[in-house]
Amino acid sequence: MIYIVSLLNDYLEENMRQSILFIPTLKEVPSDAVAKSHQLMLRGGYIRQVTAGVYAYLPLAYLVLRKAEKIIEEEMENINVPEMIMPHFLPATLWEESGRLPKYGPEMFRLKDRHGRESLLGPTHEETFTEIIGKNIKSYKQMPIALYQIQTKFRDENRPRFGLLRGREFVMLDGYSFAATREQLDKQFDDQKHAYKKIFKRCGVEVYPVIANSGTMGGKNSTEFQAPAAIGEDVIATNETGTYSANLEMARSIDTFSPEKEELKPLEKIATPDCATIEQLSEFLHVPNTRIVKSILYIVDDKKVLVLIRGDKQVNEVKLQNALDADSEPRVATNEELLSIVKATKGGVGPVKAAYADYIIADETVKGLYNVVVGANESDYQYINANIDRDFKVNEFADLRTANAGEPDPVDHLPLKFTTSIEVGHIFKLGTYYTNSMNAKFLDQNGKTQPIIMGSYGIGVTRMLSAIVEQHSTDNGIFWPKEVAPFEIHIIQMNMKNDEQTVVSKKLEEIFSDKYDVLYDDRNERPGVKFNDADLIGAPIRIIVGRRVSEQIVEVKKSTVQESVEMSLDSLTEYISKELR
Numbered sequence: 001m002i003y004i005v006s007l008l009n010d011y012l013e014e015n016m017r018q019s020i021l022f023i024p025t026l027k028e029v030p031s032d033a034v035a036k037s038h039q040l041m042l043r044g045g046y047i048r049q050v051t052a053g054v055y056a057y058l059p060l061a062y063l064v065l066r067k068a069e070k071i072i073e074e075e076m077e078n079i080n081v082p083e084m085i086m087p088h089f090l091p092a093t094l095w096e097e098s099g100r101l102p103k104y105g106p107e108m109f110r111l112k113d114r115h116g117r118e119s120l121l122g123p124t125h126e127e128t129f130t131e132i133i134g135k136n137i138k139s140y141k142q143m144p145i146a147l148y149q150i151q152t153k154f155r156d157e158n159r160p161r162f163g164l165l166r167g168r169e170f171v172m173l174d175g176y177s178f179a180a181t182r183e184q185l186d187k188q189f190d191d192q193k194h195a196y197k198k199i200f201k202r203c204g205v206e207v208y209p210v211i212a213n214s215g216t217m218g219g220k221n222s223t224e225f226q227a228p229a230a231i232g233e234d235v236i237a238t239n240e241t242g243t244y245s246a247n248l249e250m251a252r253s254i255d256t257f258s259p260e261k262e263e264l265k266p267l268e269k270i271a272t273p274d275c276a277t278i279e280q281l282s283e284f285l286h287v288p289n290t291r292i293v294k295s296i297l298y299i300v301d302d303k304k305v306l307v308l309i310r311g312d313k314q315v316n317e318v319k320l321q322n323a324l325d326a327d328s329e330p331r332v333a334t335n336e337e338l339l340s341i342v343k344a345t346k347g348g349v350g351p352v353k354a355a356y357a358d359y360i361i362a363d364e365t366v367k368g369l370y371n372v373v374v375g376a377n378e379s380d381y382q383y384i385n386a387n388i389d390r391d392f393k394v395n396e397f398a399d400l401r402t403a404n405a406g407e408p409d410p411v412d413h414l415p416l417k418f419t420t421s422i423e424v425g426h427i428f429k430l431g432t433y434y435t436n437s438m439n440a441k442f443l444d445q446n447g448k449t450q451p452i453i454m455g456s457y458g459i460g461v462t463r464m465l466s467a468i469v470e471q472h473s474t475d476n477g478i479f480w481p482k483e484v485a486p487f488e489i490h491i492i493q494m495n496m497k498n499d500e501q502t503v504v505s506k507k508l509e510e511i512f513s514d515k516y517d518v519l520y521d522d523r524n525e526r527p528g529v530k531f532n533d534a535d536l537i538g539a540p541i542r543i544i545v546g547r548r549v550s551e552q553i554v555e556v557k558k559s560t561v562q563e564s565v566e567m568s569l570d571s572l573t574e575y576i577s578k579e580l581r
């Protein structure tokens, strides 16, 4: 009789049995996978590469992706931001209108339609939302408003790598806000920031919201959400109280060196043969590197910019580009350029009589120095006792230096700690770049025509899945946070020929499947195989139905601990509801 009941149950239950799920686990790690999350998602049968940077999401990954998207949808609904979706296939004319087409050359997937019309696959959607939404807003009464999509993006990365961390086709949450005033944008930005923190918390990703570079179109300030992970390509600087966190590109630190006041000494030109580095120069002249001012010639937007910085600091080129408000990234002049422009090698470049320089910008550490060593604009010659204003001019002082670990943060003056991390989100106060260039205007309450004020917000959803695995795994298994785990309860039957174990396994499946996502491993596999696969599937709770089931005892194992505990069947329900709800 019991057997017929369990057959009936089979028929009635639409549960996932592991024997029908497609989970092609691998014993070996493919050699080209170096990131832990990439290895685990390949070994666990979550993803398969179709071509470089392009992946198939097999059932396990798809279940996780759908749960993450559901969390996003719930949190966007909580801040009254409706979901929509834009086409993937876009006319290039939109990007001509915004002026961005030439900027993103090789990274943009371009194609022609049958009539030869220039088209592209969307890498992001500022233009599309400005066109389709922005241009349909005519009055301040229609704002503030924001919309979002969860959509596949296409970017022809030069070096796709680390599995879903840097792909050429990936899922992004991207949202855009439209406002009549800065105050409305500030509120929208804060709402999004708050919602993002909740999304990451529910998805189980530890993130730091950090001060980030906005780039040329990104408006003035932006916040990145950085997930600490060894494989991360970014570095963030944080202090131990959490009152300061910034992408290293933007991080500031207090300069602890304070030069004493000195009498100005006479400028003197010195031969300094074979001093190619600051250290060699410092040794040769018996001066500390804080008395040497490095002069580096940069080519920025086709201009010759001489950058000065104290000998113990390094130039931060993101800060330099922002200080110069330059369109293109600054690049250091080549040796050939130096020989033709300065008629000196790298070590000989300096600010004294540097008529070739279109602009001289100095890091703040140069201000207040006396009697410094600078290149003489002649190979193997330096000036000593050079002084600002008397011997050379500086057009502008700015913070151009890269912060160093241990230096005091600018808020609480606590030592900066560096962490490698993965950028999983980025939110921008865009301003009016797109609405000006694409003419999306509105009538304000005074009847005056104004450009709409925009914000843009994004999460790399498939990248986030990898970040979750990077933060919740060991080399032999994943322990998914419960809200995104592909299954919450994994029932593993030790002996498929043992009817008693079969009856209890199916009973447990039936009991728990209406409240939880249950996976029953009903395969005819050895226990070792089942356990290794279970480690890769990473369900928060594992119930092992084995020999002691005749005494109403099963084993329960949490994915975050090694050992399992024996438990009577009737205490399971309470234990599980405590663990999972």
Ligand code: 9G3
Pocket (backbone or CB within 6 Å): 104, 107, 108, 109, 123, 124, 125, 126, 155, 156, 173, 174, 175, 426, 427, 456, 457, 458, 459
């Ligand atoms: C492109 C290509 C690659 C790009 C972009 C455009 C990055 C581009 C920045 C953003 C800004 C925000 C909305 C969601 C949050 C991020 N790579 N960015 O604009 F054409 Cl090929 O995407 N967009």
